[in-house]
Amino acid sequence: MLLPPANWLPQAPLELLQLDWLTNAGIEVAILRLDQIDPLISGNKWFKLTEHLKAADRAGAQGIISLGGAHSNHLHALAAAGKRLGFETVGLLRGHPQQTPTVEDLQAFGMQLHWLGYGGYRARHEPGFWEPWQAQFPNLHAVPEGGGGLAGALGCKALKEQVITQLNNLGWSDFHGWWLACGTGTTLAGLVLAEAGAHPVYGALAVPEDHGVAPQVEAIVQESGLAVADYAVFDASRGGFAKVDPVLLEFIESTERSSGVPLEPLYTGKALLALKQQVEAGRFEHGTRLIFVHTGGLQGRRGFSSCS
Incomplete structure (x- = not known):
């Protein structure tokens, strides 16, 4: 749940x-x-996550996969929510591996990180972007960058x-x-x-x-x-x-x-x-x-x- x-x-x-x-x-x-x-889960991020979590729950998902950068407030809130509520989180990050205070928190909260490079991250709006990730993580619900879309709104x-x-x-x-x-x-x-x-x-x-x-x-x-x-x-x-x-x-x-x-x-x-x-x-x-x-x-x- x-x-x-x-x-x-x-x-x-x-x-x-x-x-x-x-x-x-x-x-x-x-x-x-x-x-x-x-x-930890401060700001508008609480609100943007609510409908996405309900959709994930309805789909029987075991967690959330989403995108952001090395200082992402969205990923930070998502990882904290996953740790607090007990669900799996995966982050697809812009650029190449680096350590920032935010990244350190993501790791401490148990989020699995994958660095896409810059070109790979730019492809996030292209058709088929999610297909390989959904094949790799079939039990996770995909959430747009920043918790966006109609559900986030x-x-x-x-x-x-x-x-x-x-x-x-x-x-x-x-x-x-x-x-x-x-x-x-x-x-x-x-x-x-x-x-x-x-x-x-x-x-x-x-x-x-x-x-x-x-x-x-x-x-x-x-x-x-x-x-x-x-x-x-x-x-x-x-x-x-x-x-x-x-x-x-x-x-x-x-x-x-x-x-x-x-x-x-x-x-x-x-x-x-x-x-x-x-x-x-x-x-x-x-x-x-x-x-x-x-x-x-x-x-x-x-x-x-x-x-x-």
Whole structure:
């Protein structure tokens, strides 16, 4: 049985984000602290896994096989869930064998690792990619990179309820939109499905636009049959995935000092900096209230010594 326990989706705190550049613009932001829901399986990864685990359980699978890089938050959460819930995990990794803090954790959690090289990893979207792996591991359920696809998005719909139940604690009766980092676009797609046009969802791309996040979101929305979708994406990659520069690092340091909220440079740091740029550009009117989703991933900070 791969089904999670009853407390699989603990409540994430929703709290006001106090920063000068928001106050000066008359913008209020509440941050959904998914980083605080679990010490290992934190962030949006809990939510993206739920429907995949249910599908694996229905198929009678004994575990999960999935993909990611040497700092992958998805594989880290998956391996931790496998260890905690007692199911087998296999990771197909981008590039060549290397030791990172994340990889060390994957091994400690019992995940079997296979390195695909870079060309082999690029082939993950090609027809027939999964066939040899499913032949080698017939008892495992294949999950897309990052826990993506419609199943991952459906699991993320629960984030809206996490926010709605806490609005009164902030003195809010409603809000005007969501802002979050996007790696595969799965969490954004889940919020788009949950909102069905009621509130816009803004995604800050942590990867370059040519990674195809927008088409992936559109494919999920179309597959779901949703009639009304209100979302937009903004380039926040700062030159490429995992590209880190002094401006970003300084912003993260000052923000953490001012707010007490820990960030990391691949997703949440880039997303919040992109929001600051849009606020200063006048995109949002005075009085706008936004929900910023802290998607977790703090374990990935260990790969950046200046952020640890």
